[in-house]
Amino acid sequence: MKTLSGADIEEFGRELDNIRDDVIASRGEDDARYIRRVIAVQRALEVSGRALLFASVLPPAWLAGTAALATAKILENMEIGHNVLHGQWDWMRDPEIHSSTWEWDLVSPASQWKHTHNYLHHTWTNVLGKDRDIGYSLMRLSPEQPWHPYYLGQPLYNAMLAPLFEWGIALHDLELERLRRGDKSWGQAFTQLRAILHKAGRQVVKDYVAFPLLAGPLFLPVLIGNLTANMTRNVWGHTVIFCGHFPDEAAVFTEEQIEGETRGEWYLRQLLGSCNLDGGPLFHIMTGNLSHQIEHHLFPDLPSNRYAEIAPRVRALCERFGLPYNSGSLLRQTATVWKRVFRLALPT
Amino acid sequence: MTALARTSMDGVALRVADTVGWLTTPLMPDDYLGLINPLWSSRKLRGRVEAVHAETKDAVSLTIRPGRGWTAHRAGQFIRVGVDVDGVRHWRTYSLSSAPERADGRVTITVKAAPDGIVSTHLVHRIEPGTVIGLTRPEGGFVLPQPVPSRLLFVTAGSGITPVMAMLRSLVRRGEMPDVILLHSVPRREEVIFGAELRRLAGRFPNLRLHEQYTRSGGRLSLSQLPDLCPDWSKRGVWMCGPPGMLEEAETRWREAGIATRLHVEHFRPVVAASTRGVGGRVRFLPSGQEADADGATPLLVVGEDAGVLMPSGCRMGICYSCTGRLRSGRVRDLRTGREHGEEGELVQTCVSAAAGPVEIEL
Ligand SMILES: Cc1cc2nc3c(=O)[nH]c(=O)nc-3n(C[C@H](O)[C@H](O)[C@H](O)COP(=O)(O)OP(=O)(O)OC[C@H]3O[C@@H](n4cnc5c(N)ncnc54)[C@H](O)[C@@H]3O)c2cc1C
Ligand code: FES
Numbered sequence: 001m002k003t004l005s006g007a008d009i010e011e012f013g014r015e016l017d018n019i020r021d022d023v024i025a026s027r028g029e030d031d032a033r034y035i036r037r038v039i040a041v042q043r044a045l046e047v048s049g050r051a052l053l054f055a056s057v058l059p060p061a062w063l064a065g066t067a068a069l070a071t072a073k074i075l076e077n078m079e080i081g082h083n084v085l086h087g088q089w090d091w092m093r094d095p096e097i098h099s100s101t102w103e104w105d106l107v108s109p110a111s112q113w114k115h116t117h118n119y120l121h122h123t124w125t126n127v128l129g130k131d132r133d134i135g136y137s138l139m140r141l142s143p144e145q146p147w148h149p150y151y152l153g154q155p156l157y158n159a160m161l162a163p164l165f166e167w168g169i170a171l172h173d174l175e176l177e178r179l180r181r182g183d184k185s186w187g188q189a190f191t192q193l194r195a196i197l198h199k200a201g202r203q204v205v206k207d208y209v210a211f212p213l214l215a216g217p218l219f220l221p222v223l224i225g226n227l228t229a230n231m232t233r234n235v236w237g238h239t240v241i242f243c244g245h246f247p248d249e250a251a252v253f254t255e256e257q258i259e260g261e262t263r264g265e266w267y268l269r270q271l272l273g274s275c276n277l278d279g280g281p282l283f284h285i286m287t288g289n290l291s292h293q294i295e296h297h298l299f300p301d302l303p304s305n306r307y308a309e310i311a312p313r314v315r316a317l318c319e320r321f322g323l324p325y326n327s328g329s330l331l332r333q334t335a336t337v338w339k340r341v342f343r344l345a346l347p348t
Numbered sequence: 349m350t351a352l353a354r355t356s357m358d359g360v361a362l363r364v365a366d367t368v369g370w371l372t373t374p375l376m377p378d379d380y381l382g383l384i385n386p387l388w389s390s391r392k393l394r395g396r397v398e399a400v401h402a403e404t405k406d407a408v409s410l411t412i413r414p415g416r417g418w419t420a421h422r423a424g425q426f427i428r429v430g431v432d433v434d435g436v437r438h439w440r441t442y443s444l445s446s447a448p449e450r451a452d453g454r455v456t457i458t459v460k461a462a463p464d465g466i467v468s469t470h471l472v473h474r475i476e477p478g479t480v481i482g483l484t485r486p487e488g489g490f491v492l493p494q495p496v497p498s499r500l501l502f503v504t505a506g507s508g509i510t511p512v513m514a515m516l517r518s519l520v521r522r523g524e525m526p527d528v529i530l531l532h533s534v535p536r537r538e539e540v541i542f543g544a545e546l547r548r549l550a551g552r553f554p555n556l557r558l559h560e561q562y563t564r565s566g567g568r569l570s571l572s573q574l575p576d577l578c579p580d581w582s583k584r585g586v587w588m589c590g591p592p593g594m595l596e597e598a599e600t601r602w603r604e605a606g607i608a609t610r611l612h613v614e615h616f617r618p619v620v621a622a623s624t625r626g627v628g629g630r631v632r633f634l635p636s637g638q639e640a641d642a643d644g645a646t647p648l649l650v651v652g653e654d655a656g657v658l659m660p661s662g663c664r665m666g667i668c669y670s671c672t673g674r675l676r677s678g679r680v681r682d683l684r685t686g687r688e689h690g691e692e693g694e695l696v697q698t699c700v701s702a703a704a705g706p707v708e709i710e711l
Contacts, residue, residue, distance in 0.1 A: 032435030040383050047380065090656035093437040096379075096392075098658055100636045103374035202373045210370050 013264030034305045046072035056221040069229035078288025083304045107200035108170035126273035127253045140344045142252040147347040154345045165234035243333040244293035247275045270297040276327035386480045387415030395483045403541045407460040421486030423518035424511040430482025433470045440467045443510040447517035460507035490614040497585040505533040505590030525553045533561040533569035589614040618665035629703045633657045634710040642703040649698040666700035678707035
């Protein structure tokens with residue numbers, strides 16, 4: 001990567017602003033129809049999945065039901081929830097599809113996640129000591145993080161985090177390390193914990209008590225189906241999200257590096273810290289368009305259905321400025337994530 | 349159904365929804381039912397546009413089937429409708445033009461396209477039958493008292509005929525037409541909304557007298573003509589709906605005659621102060637924390653909406669107080685009077701207040 005002059009970086013930023021303006025100017029009925037259709041399909045899938053599970057005396061019904069429910073949950077969290085909570089659809093002014101009212105099918109309350117994700121992670125993307133998403137305070141994913149024998153176990157931690165990802169996110173939102181440092185009061189943490197327990201309680205009752213009980217003799221198949229669907233969603237979310245920032249080439253920054261950062265430099269950092277996944281339209285939807293992680297990080301509040309359309313323009317811009325545009329298959333990116341997890345488990 | 353039975357039914361429905369809510373959490377049962385039929389929602393009142401009927405070149409009547417939660421209106425009242433234009437939800441106020449006695453449970457609103465009007469042009473030229481729109485329950489005090497006064501005077505202009513049409517239709521339905529004089533003013537004969545129906549009614553009821561004033565040829569309807577057109581104007585109960593200037597003039601006249609209580613007016617448009625120029629500022633909307641730059645002439649309501657903030661709103665002209673927010677810091681300018689004001693904690697109407705410097709407001 002060649003080094004860009006300050007003027008180049010600002011020009012790069014202006015070009016990206018143009019892309020952003022174009023999308024905003026053309027947002028309209030088609031986009032609104034898109035998100036409403038995804039929501040309708042998701043809810044229909046969920047209802048069908050649960051209905052099929054109730055017929056799971058037949059094993060194929062169990063399998064189909066679990067698959068439908070897992071798919072519905074993935075759509076709900078990724079293409080719908082994550083993006084609605086980013087305010088991508090706020091422009092429609094529909095109170096039912098709005099970042100300030102949306103609650104998602106995940107144990108962590110949307111409001112807490114909006115703070116740690118929208119604010120902390122998106123503002124401080126890949127800045128050490130600021131972006132708490134680097135390794136989720138659980139792993140060492142950058143050589144700049146000091147090594148500790150504890151990290152020897154991180155391949156195991158990561159493997160365990162995947163199926164429990166939603167619980168990991170809820171815990172992450174509590175910011176326990178700030179509590180230890182004394183930056184956060186016990187009172188604050190307690191209020192937050194109560195909200196998590198309330199939300200998580202309802203989630204647990206729904207999937208592991210109410211629906212299984214309603215199924216009567218099919219209690220166990222329904223319970224296992226729901227558990228499998230939740231874990232599948234967790235593993236998928238974990239995989240996609242880790243591919244977004246932690247493949248081997250993704251850059252990490254220090255606080256000094258970003259002092260007095262301009263808009264152009266902010267864009268540049270978002271680009272260098274993010275990685276895309278190649279795939280078809282259905283794959284993109286199933287990743288909540290986080291397969292367009294670069295576009296998402298440049299424009300977190302533009303409707304997700306537009307990322308695919310602007311990706312070629314962003315890519316061309318990177319070429320013009322001699323900047324890397326990190327994109328690869330899910331398999332390749334996942335492999336490099338794991339390589340990094342293993343490599344940094346050891347002292348470097 | 350008696351009111352009591354309905355309340356206990358609602359209570360049962362609520363408890364059922366609450367229980368089923370454990371299965372649909374974090375959503376509500378409504379969120380799923382609404383996919384089958386949007387009108388079933390018990391949280392959000394909606395309606396389906398069943399027919400679009402052209403009244404004039406630039407006015408239509410929409411026949412709406414209201415969904416669950418609707419309550420019957422009184423003739424002259426208005427509703428708010430939420431319409432998606434280019435994917436964006438807009439709320440506007442429209443008087444109901446149908447009689448509450450209508451047997452099929454449908455209601456109508458009648459909309460005239462305002463030049464460059466976002467919602468009115470959409471409703472007049474583009475809306476398709478079958479479209480589902482947001483509704484609010486009928487409200488407003490521009491209604492006839494019971495019993496109906498024996499002598500009435502209606503003064504209307506343009507689309508201002510709509511609430512009065514509802515009253516006339518209601519009187520016809522109930523078979524009690526008192527002594528009515530209707531003075532209606534429009535640019536040209538072709539632009540009279542409900543023209544044929546009004547003339548038919550005037551033919552059918554001898555005590556309904558209709559005066560149509562075509563302003564292009566006959567000049568505008570002036571209150572100085574009143575004694576000629578309606579010699580006993582000061583003895584009649586008056587319902588008036590038209591442009592702000594006409595209503596203001598009437599209010600002065602009736603006040604000076606000492607009979608202000610006889611006059612009832614309905615404004616379709618806010619009265620804006622001649623000079624509302626001022627510096628704007630950065631506005632922060634709480635609790636979401638969304639921010640936007642505002643100039644000194646744009647209502648905070650519009651500033652917030654354009655920034656994607658969920659802004660509560662109603663009449664959008666300073667009469668209903670559905671849009672109020674609590675001022676946390678800064679000052680605002682009242683666009684109706686040009687007056688600057690603002691104390692911390694003050695409730696301000698966002699639809700008629702612009703930022704006078706940086707503002708923090710909690711919705
Ligand atoms: C209580 C009440 C009852 C109403 N009943 C009716 C009704 O029965 N039928 C009806 O057609 N309208 C009615 N209105 C007016 C209606 O609510 C809208 O203001 C109107 O349709 C214009 O909305 P818009 O989105 O098209 O215009 P906007 O996009 O909001 O405004 C565009 C332009 O039109 C101008 N404008 C705004 N309002 C009017 C207006 N009323 N006439 C002419 N120009 C205007 C604005 O100054 C602006 O320049 C009523 C309003 C109120 C408060
Ligand atoms: S919207 Fe009615 S007072 Fe503001």
